[in-house]
Amino acid sequence: MAEYSRLAKGHFTSTGNAQPIFLPFQPDRVKVLNYTLAAAGAAASKIISAQWDVSMGQGIAIVQAYTSGSALVYDIVATNGISSFSEGLSLQFGNNILLGASGGIAKTSATVLTVTTTAAHGLSAGNWVVFNNLYETATTGMQTLAGIPFQVVSVTSTTVFTISWVGNASNLTAIDGSATGTPGFKQILYPAIYVPGIAFPWSITLSAGVITVNTTAPHNFQVGQEIAFRIPSIYGAKELNQLQSTTLPGSPQYFYVSTVASSNVFTFNYSGSLSAFSVANPPFASFPGLKFAQVFAAGDVNSGGFPYNGGNLYPSPTVYQGYSTAAVNTINGPSIQGAFINATAQGFIIGAGAGTAVTGGVLVGANTNVIYWEAFLDDYVAN
Numbered sequence: 001m002a003e004y005s006r007l008a009k010g011h012f013t014s015t016g017n018a019q020p021i022f023l024p025f026q027p028d029r030v031k032v033l034n035y036t037l038a039a040a041g042a043a044a045s046k047i048i049s050a051q052w053d054v055s056m057g058q059g060i061a062i063v064q065a066y067t068s069g070s071a072l073v074y075d076i077v078a079t080n081g082i083s084s085f086s087e088g089l090s091l092q093f094g095n096n097i098l099l100g101a102s103g104g105i106a107k108t109s110a111t112v113l114t115v116t117t118t119a120a121h122g123l124s125a126g127n128w129v130v131f132n133n134l135y136e137t138a139t140t141g142m143q144t145l146a147g148i149p150f151q152v153v154s155v156t157s158t159t160v161f162t163i164s165w166v167g168n169a170s171n172l173t174a175i176d177g178s179a180t181g182t183p184g185f186k187q188i189l190y191p192a193i194y195v196p197g198i199a200f201p202w203s204i205t206l207s208a209g210v211i212t213v214n215t216t217a218p219h220n221f222q223v224g225q226e227i228a229f230r231i232p233s234i235y236g237a238k239e240l241n242q243l244q245s246t247t248l249p250g251s252p253q254y255f256y257v258s259t260v261a262s263s264n265v266f267t268f269n270y271s272g273s274l275s276a277f278s279v280a281n282p283p284f285a286s287f288p289g290l291k292f293a294q295v296f297a298a299g300d301v302n303s304g305g306f307p308y309n310g311g312n313l314y315p316s317p318t319v320y321q322g323y324s325t326a327a328v329n330t331i332n333g334p335s336i337q338g339a340f341i342n343a344t345a346q347g348f349i350i351g352a353g354a355g356t357a358v359t360g361g362v363l364v365g366a367n368t369n370v371i372y373w374e375a376f377l378d379d380y381v382a383n
Contacts, residue, residue, distance in 0.1 A: 004379035011035070011372040014365040016352065017124045018080065020323040022331045023347040026084045027375035028054040030348055032061075036369040037361075042070040045360020050350075052082035059083045059351065065358040077363050080122060080353030086346040087190040094187035096132070097121055100159060104175035104183060105134070105142055107167040111203075112153070113145075115185075120158040124352060126324035127152045128188040128217055129163075133181040140173035140284050142183075148200045148292055149188055151217040151264065151322075164216060164264065165202050169280030191322040192343045196220040196297040204237050204277035204293075210258070211240075211270045213295060218263035218320035218327075222338025225257040226299040227268070235293050237277035240270075242298075254298055263320050263327070297340060319343050348375060 006025040032050040037043070045068055050061040061081035067073055099105065103116025123129070128149050135141035150163040166172070175183050196219060203214035213219075221227065228242035242252050255268045282290060317335045318327035321343070335341050350373070352362045365371055 006377035007375070009372070009374045011370060014367060014369040014371050015324060015326065016362070016364065016367040017126060017324045018352050019350045019364050019371070020085075020321060020328060020345075021347045021350070021373060021375065022329065022345045023375060024331060025377045026086050026346045027348050027377050028084070028381075029376045029378070030082050030084075030350075031374040032082070032350055032363070033372045034365045034369055035372055037365065042066055042072070044068045044070055045358055047075075047077075047355060047358065047361045047363055047365070048072070050077070050082065050363055052348075054084065059353070061351075061353070061363055063355055063358075063363065065355050065361060067358055068360065073358070075355035075358045077351070077353040078356055080351035081363060082348060082350055084346075084348045085190065087193060087344040089193070089344070091191065091193065092189045093130070094189055096184045096186050098182060098184040099175060099179075102176070103160070104179065105131075105145075107169075107172060107174050108162070110166060110168045111164060112162050113165045113167045114156075114160065114162050117159045121155075121161060123152050123155055123161055123187065124324065125152055125154055126320075126322065126326070128191040128322040129185045130188055131183070131185045133183045134175060135181050135183075135284070136173045136175055136179050141179070142172055142175055143284060144169075144172060144279055144282060149191060149217045151320075151325075164214065166278070166280050169278075171280050171283050173284070188322060190345075191217070192220065192319045195319050195341060195343045196222075196225065196338060198294050198296045201277070201293050201295055202279050204240070204274075206270060206274045209269060209271060210267050211274070212261075212265065212267050215264050215295070219266060219295070220263075220320055220338070221257050221260060221266050221297065223257055223260055225297055225338050226254050227257060227295055228252065228254050228298045229293070229295050230291075231277070231293045232291055234282050234290070235277055235279060236275045236281060237293075239272060239274055263325070297338075317341060321345070323349065 030052045037046045047063045047065040050063040052061045061077040098118045100116035106114040108114045134146045153162045155161045199215040199219035229240040259267045350364045352364045
């Protein structure tokens with residue numbers, strides 16, 4: 001039977017990180033071929049092809065790979081294999097991962113925090129996480145981080161990764177083995193449900209009439225985007241607030257993005273004075289019930305868009321979906337880049353897991369490898 005079956009195929013150039021494939025359906029079986037490695041011939045420890053069926057469970061794959069002796073064998077990728085996904089109307093989270101007793105969260109530098117876990121975290125650069133239970137004692141800890149979405153900046157080992165934050169703050173006590181609670185985090189599986197959404201600044205600086213904003217995760221703003229701020233007074237920079245007075249709101253204050261330096265950094269012009277902004281200001285004891293600084297898109301004003309090179313005038317927008325450090329195309333119809341869209345999606349993910357026996361290569365291949373894939377949704381299953 002094939003009346004309701006769905007078929008799709010394509011290819012991409014690997015970055016070495018997990019690769020999402022967005023489809024108008026959720027497949028129940030997938031085939032993958034690494035064309036680059038297949039064309040190179042026999043070589044030690046590399047995965048050539050893979051197959052997945054939903055009956056195997058999520059994150060699994062049967063692979064053909066070369067051993068260290070260049071013999072072609074079958075193997076299993078048991079974790080970070082192939083999995084299907086369907087984003088919902090609310091955020092979905094992975095399992096709670098506990099922080100390492102000997103590491104926890106270390107204050108690495110003025111812009112970096114280093115996170116160590118008790119077991120393999122399974123993360124890739126670009127994934128989003130949210131922390132919980134970040135108290136060291138009854139009066140010290142890192143509750144300034146708890147509840148904010150962070151993008152993983154780099155992964156240095158199976159149990160260590162980094163995030164962006166003011167890591168030398170005096171009011172920030174590093175989490176270690178003496179922590180009173182059970183500090184941990186959960187991965188936000190599909191963070192970009194609606195974009196642009198709310199972003200959380202960790203640095204706001206003014207220089208020569210230009211304000212630069214660093215956010216903890218991709219903001220998905222574009223040049224020309226209308227934005228506004230909500231900043232509790234304890235952080236400083238309250239002059240940027242959308243409403244200057246809660247008793248006499250008056251006219252709301254908006255700004256327009258002038259440059260986008262990266263997925264987590266943007267600038268806008270500002271002519272007034274600005275008190276210093278610092279996420280290091282609040283003492284630990286003040287955090288119960290305290291809200292975080294926020295920046296968000298407001299209105300429809302946006303000059304962002306793709307250069308017109310023929311074809312669709314406004315192709316599907318690109319969004320930072322939390323699978324990698326690069327923006328990816330969504331399955332939405334034509335849209336102005338940066339406009340407010342429903343970014344829910346479905347499809348499958350080719351992970352960066354290694355084989356059980358052949359551990360030298362990964363399923364998604366190395367950077368610049370060309371990967372071909374086929375996806376199927378069957379309307380009749382006999383078992």
